[in-house]
Amino acid sequence: MTEAPHSPWRTSSYSNAGGNCVQVAELADGTIAIRDSKTPHTATLHFPRTQLTTWLHTLKHG
Template identity: 75%
Template sequence: MNGSPRTPWRTSSYSDAGGECVQIAELADDTIAIRDSKTPDAPHLHFPRTQLTTWLGTLKRS
């Protein structure tokens, strides 16, 4: 992980109740980490906040 979590991991409000969860955390190095809750020790995606906003906007248009 690039830095320690500054905030606890949060589950997306869009995740279903069946355990298919995407979680995010703000890290101490001012990036946002994204992980799959089923495999929390697997590698995480890391984004600067502005790039995450751009990436999510692209996904919404797809």
């Protein structure tokens, strides 16, 4: 999967001020990418929007 040419990464509003930031971007193919802002050139997670919603729900509610 490739990023859109001007795909802006944004910091999650749930990230804390201590530098533990998660960044998200919507890619050209409609998927959502997630990365660690401290290591932006390492692996990213890619999810279709519906699967991201399910994954986040599972993280929040076990």
